[in-house]
Amino acid sequence: MSNFLTDFPEMPNKQFREFKKGVDASYKDFAREWGDLIDAMFDPLLKMLVFFEKTLIATPWPIFMIVLLGLTYWGSRSIKLVIGTFLAFVFIGYFRMWDETMSTIAIILTSVIMSVVIGLPTGIAMSRSDRTQSIVTPILDIMQTMPPFVYLIPIVMLMGIGKIPGLIAVVIYAIPPLIRLTNLGIREVDKEALEAADAFGATKKQKLYQVQLPLALPTIFAGINQTIMMALAMVIIASMIGVKGLGQPVLQSIYNQYFTKGVLYGLAIVIVAIVFDRVSQSYGQRIQKHRSGKIV
Amino acid sequence: MSEAKIQIKNLYKIFGKNPKAAMEYVKNGVGKDELLEKHNHVLGLKDINLDIHAQSVQVVMGLSGSGKSTLIRHINRLIEPTDGSVTVDGDEVLKMNEEELRSFRRSKTAMVFQRFALLPHKTVLQNTIFGLHIQNISEEDANKSALRWIERVGLSGYEDKYPQHLSGGMQQRVGLARALTNDGDILLMDEAFSALDPLIRKDMQDILLELQDELHKTVVFITHDLDEALKIGDRIAILKDGIMDQEGIPAEILLNPKTKYVKDFVEDVNRARVIKAKHIMSEINGQDISGAMPIDQDDFIDRFIDKVISDKPDNLVIQDKNKKNIGFLSTQKLSEILKR
Secondary structure, three states, X not given: OHHHHHOOOOOOHHHHHHXXXXXXXXXXXXXXXXXXXXXXXXXXXXXXXXXXXXXXXXXOHHHHHHHHHHHHHHHHOOHHHHHHHHHHHHHHHXXXXXXXXXXXXXXXXXXXXXXXXXXXXXXXXXXXXXXXXXXXXXXXXXXXXXXXXHHHHHHHHHHOXXXXXXXXXXXXXXXXXXXXXXXXXXXXXXXXXXXHHXXXXXXXXXXXXXXXXXXXXXXXXXXXXXXXXXXXXXHHHHHOOOOOOOHXXXXXXXXXXXXXXXXXXXXXXXXXXXXXXXXXXXHHHHHHOOOOOOOO | OOOEEEEEEEEEEEEOOOHHHHHHHHXXXXXXXXXHHXXXXXXXXXXXXXXEEOOOEEEEEOOOOOOHHHHHHHHOOOOOOOEEEEEEOOEEHHHOOHHHHHHHHHHOXXXXXXXXXXXXXXXXXXXXXXXXXXXXXOHHHHHHHHHHHHHHOOOOOOXXXXXXXXXXXXXXXXXXXXXXXXXXXXXXXXXXXXXXXXXXXXXXXXXXXXXXXXXXXXXXXXXXXXXXXHHHOOEEEEEEOOEEEEEEOHHHHHHOOOOHHHHHHHOOOOHHHOOEHHHHOEOOOOOOOOOOEEEEOOOEHHHHHHHHHHHOOOEEEEEOOOOXXXXXXXXXXXXXXXXX
């Protein structure tokens, strides 16, 4: 009796070992069987990522700088931000971190594109049906609370170490805010605007493209900004499974206690994050000017 | 009177989980409060019957919660009724399928909203052509028509501004231009001027009357303001708690309020400004009209009351446009009407 109270009635050790073995074995079988096919499915994504990476690295730095500063100005209309971005990238280049930065930007770019391609339709679908919302929300909760290391295990078992598993891990980690905010933004669109669209005889599609999405855009954009930030936060973890970029040197520094190297690459991640954040945020605010989410 | 353009028959709307079941209670005489308390359903409209005549302005008046906004939304079926029928030009709106309903809304009706409901990311011009734009009408044609109405409501020069840059009154002009550009016969106005301050509201009322003089649309106008109702309406329907208390021309409602609610409503109205000579005249029927003061049938009482006081005639004779005597009114009856 006393045993029952102090020790939780747990699964016997032997059975538990069998259970783990069984699950592992069947997942391994699944991975062996389907791994190649799944790899092949993601091949176009790999090609896109490699293309971005090669292009960015091959681009002469002055041209990259001009394009980046141009985009910064187009996005923010702020000279201060352009100067800040310039200095930040001079720092990155001077301290010999240029190529790694380009690799990181390539994976961020690819994962954000993938997040938008998957996240936007998912968010729209969620906003249209309470049922879909009640199914997707707990999945997003799991994606956001599950430690990335845990879902790295099955991904690596399935696809090995490399760029694509890294990309998938980044997308899993970074996509939830975009889906949530797309759903929220569309659901928050003023009922009267929708009623007006109905009264004038708009179809569902017309309502989506001409009323709901434009009015939700500032909120959706806040979601994209969050996704960029979270993707950057994942670069170190992703580097553990073979994603090149700013994360790998940081990882090396942790193993070997290279203080200066670690700090420099850490700073480079911070710089890229701040530049992306400021530019995308001020772009988001700029598009709100005429269309303050609210209807008038 | 011309034929009914919009015919509403035995219309019921009950909000709640099981409206059909709640219908039975309502038909057995359960009132709004009891229905909510005991059966947890909200009575929106109860047995509404209303004929709206072509080319006239039908006002639906009531306080908030009376069901007036619910009623107007049944005409273009933004709200599905629990029971009843709504026909427009003889076509049953409630039987239309999605496609038919869409084309009905596109071609026959246009709506103006209390809170304007303009799209903030579109300019004045883009907002105005919204109705035509979604019908895939070429931009050139749509713009041509829109620009005409933008000018007509006095917004020329503001075409490329965003709604946020405009005052409330100007925003509602855009709302009106948008509705007119759609060019349906029916204009549904849901408390269209209620959110505007009094001076601007008066301006908008004048614009509407001026346009109506020219366009002769069938206008359904919702308001909670009796003065506005009397000024704009050819006919007025008064709603209370989802039930239509009275319907008729303004003078009739003023002179013969059917319920206490309507009576309270019209009590403080300056009758002289609302009632026309023709509304209170009786037939001549051999009355002595020699020495009677001639009055035009369409004159409001306050147009001729000063003259009656200074000249002190015993009787008035009411004339039509061609100066033909058509009615009789004693000064005694006139003073009674004003005293009541």
